[in-house]
Amino acid sequence: MDWAQWRPRHVSSLVFIFDGGRVLLIRKKRGLGAGKINGPGGKLEAGETLEQCAAREVREEVGLQVGALRHCGELRFQFQDGYAILVHVFRSESHTGRLVETAEAAPFWTDCQRIPYGEMWEDDRHWLPLLLAGIPFAGRFLFDGDRLVDFELLQGAAAAAAGGCDT
Numbered sequence: 678m679d680w681a682q683w684r685p686r687h688v689s690s691l692v693f694i695f696d697g698g699r700v701l702l703i704r705k706k707r708g709l710g711a712g713k714i715n716g717p718g719g720k721l722e723a724g725e726t727l728e729q730c731a732a733r734e735v736r737e738e739v740g741l742q743v744g745a746l747r748h749c750g751e752l753r754f755q756f757q758d759g760y761a762i763l764v765h766v767f768r769s770e771s772h773t774g775r776l777v778e779t780a781e782a783a784p785f786w787t788d789c790q791r792i793p794y795g796e797m798w799e800d801d802r803h804w805l806p807l808l809l810a811g812i813p814f815a816g817r818f819l820f821d822g823d824r825l826v827d828f829e830l831l832q833g834a835a836a837a838a839a840g841g842c843d844t
Contacts, residue, residue: 678755678817678819678827680753680817683753683755683761683817684761685753685761685762685763686760686761686762687720687721687761687762687763688720688721688727688762688763688764688765689718689719689720689721689730689762689763689764689765690718690719690721690727690730690731690734690764690765690766690767691715691716691717691718691731691752691764691765691766691767692716692717692718692731692734692735692743692746692766692767692768692769693716693766693767693768693769693808694716694735694741694743694768694769694770694771694772695768695769695770695789696772696786698788698789698790699786699787699788699789700716700786700787700789700792700809701716701717701739701741701772701776701784701785701786702714702715702716702784702785702786702787702792702793703715703716703717703738703739703782703783703784703785704782704783704785704796705781705782706780706781706782706783707780707781708781709760709762710798713796713797713798714793714796714797715797715798715801716766717734717735717738717739717782717784718731718734718735718738718764719734719737719738727748727765727767728746728767731743731746731765731767732746735772736774737779737781738779738781738782738784739776739777739778739779739782739784740774740775740776740777740779741772741773741774741775741776742772742773742774743769743771743772744769744770744771744772744773745769745770745771746767746768746769747767747768747769748765748766748767749766749767749768749808749811749813749814750765750766750804750807750808750813750814750815750816750836751763751764751765751766751814751815751816751836752764752766752800752804752815752816752817752818753816753817753818754800754818754820755817755818755819755820756819756820756821756822757819757820757821757822757826758822766804766808766814768808789809792805792809798823798825799820799823799824799825800816800818800820800825800828803816803828803830804816804830807830807832812832812833812836813832813833813834813836814830814831814832814836815830815831815835815836816828816829816830816831817829817830
């Protein structure tokens with residue numbers, strides 16, 4: 678994979694909301710990754726900032742108003758069928774509103790020590806522990822369907838420089 682020439686078809690957000698020792702996850706109901714567990718998020722719309730996209734997606738998918746967002750990582754996904762997406766990962770320590778299930782997502786809180794990696798995309802087990810630990814990350818992942826074929830993951834200062842993460 679020639680990552681130097683790589684261009685995403687879509688740019689999106691992915692948000693993890695923390696409440697004490699718990700994190701909000703969703704079971705995705707439709708679209709890419711339907712049936713898998715992830716955080717709320719979705720595609721950037723014209724005229725939106727990444728933070729506006731992240732807040733909108735949380736509101737649309739689970740009914741919450743997200744508090745201050747911190748950009749923690751950048752993930753580049755290339756699928757062998759040609760699809761490519763750039764995902765900006767955010768975390769928040771606060772929210773308001775009432776959690777609701779929508780046509781897009783079934784949300785649930787889980788203990789940070791009990792993340793269901795076996796029901797998530799294969800790449801999550803590599804970078805999500807960094808998010809949980811507050812370590813910036815940047816990754817490139819090559820998939821063949823649902824199967825992770827290859828990846829590279831940077832963390833800490835190298836990731837912050839590569840992905841523009843907040844430190």
